[in-house]
Amino acid sequence: MRKVFVSYSRNNLDVITQLVEDLQAIGVNIWHDQTLTGGQRWWDNILSNIRDCDVFIFALSPESWESEACRSELAYVVQLGKPILPVLVSDGINLNLLSAPLNEIQVTDYRLRDKGAAFSLIKALNATPLAASLPDPLPTQPPVPVSYLGTLKERIDSSTTLGAQEQSLLFLELEDAIEEGRSPVEIRELLLSLKRRDDLLAKVAIRVDAALKELEEKKAPAKAPAKKPRFEVQPTVAAPPRDGVSSAAVKRPGLNDFAPATNLCPECHIQVQAAWQFCQGCGHPLKANLPVSPSANDPLKKIPGSTSRRYMCTPDDAPQLVYDLKAWLDSQGFDTQQVNADDESLLLQIKKRGGWRDFVGMATSLNILFHQSDDMLTVEIGAGKWVDKAAVGTVSLFILWPLAITAGMGAWEQMKMPDKIFDFVGSRLACR
Secondary structure (H helix, E strand, C coil): EEEEEECCHHHHHHHHHHHEEEEECCCCCCCCCCCCCCCCCHHHHHHHHHHHEEEEEEEEHCCCHHHHHHHHHHHHHHHHCCCCCEEEECCCCCCCCCCCHHHHCCCEEECCCCCCHHHHHHHHHHHHHCCCCCCCCCCCCCCCCCCCHHHHHHCCCCCCCCHHHHHHHHHHHHHHHHHHCCHHHHHHHHHHHHHCCCCCCCCHHHHHHHHHHHHHHHHHCCCCCCCCCCCCCCCCCCCCCCCEEEEHCCCCCHHHCCCCCCCCCCCCCCCCCCCCCCCCCCEEEHHCCCCCCCCCCCCCCCCCCCCCEECCCCCCHHHHHHHHHHHHHHHHHHHEEEEEEEECCCCEEEECCCCCCEEEEEEEEEEEEEECCCEEEEEEEEEEEEECHHCCCEEEEHHHHHHHHHHHHHHHHHHHHHHHHHHHHHHHHHHH
């Protein structure tokens, strides 16, 4: 069976996936680029598969016709003398205005994607002539095309630390790509790559998840609107006066007597649905994802002079949360060490990299204590002395009291580190 190469735009990925499945069902050896990347190695691999193919399918659409990569592939295959099979996969193409070589070849219509379209495709493929031997010497390879999304991916996957400005700029460019109608599959992959970065700021992570949520909702089929209103005021019938009381004195139900049918975001006050975890307008966490205020039944604090908050967090999510927090602190210039406590709590200590600041005669760190109880995670933050991890091994919680340095907490509060850490934890949990 001959080997087939498919040149296409990722904006048409859905129809290309079905086209590939139709051909593979009859045993066709088919290759199409499935990686979202760029660079010389990526391009060399594509050109190598073009040289190895017996038939070159050009998936014709407005997007592929305007694609620099697709046009370069087409020009290269013409120089190689490979058989070309143009297949129309989308509306918006005027076949009478096609330039060479496609205006010289019969175009196969695959837009309906039904059995008739599949049969026409297979018939056209079988009718293509055999491929001639490769020319010697080979033609000059076309240069690597500049890929807009490929460039974005290289920036997102960069090993260097991304600052707040660069992260925000990347997200804005991805938003622009969504508005321009670029492939939702590719945009989703790029958003997920950005979300996996260890140095991702909490406020950017919220916006990334809001964008992912929006993409998922666009992908899902629209639900039919409800025929009945969400609440309904029943008409009242005036009752005859009783015991001298006129009907005017009888209170009739009004709109204010009914509970509102929709919820509003507490931050931007737009309408939100009950199932949403965060606002799609501003990214503000909603409902159960907000930190839970401590109740009177909470256990006593384990670190004197500390502040604590509670979050909805499963035991399975807690280790990843701690890992993300450590990575973020590292990107902010802090050293961290993780110590297990004897009550199954976890102590994370941080100090500013490049030297210790002395308070009240001792070097001060910031203690972050994580305590899990069912699906509730308590995070407690206070100042304290840096623990010699090698010497103590597991920390007994009672030694945190003499190690605590409440006077040193002021410097950390001036840096707003406790608030920043609480915000990071809350935002990460809201995003999961």
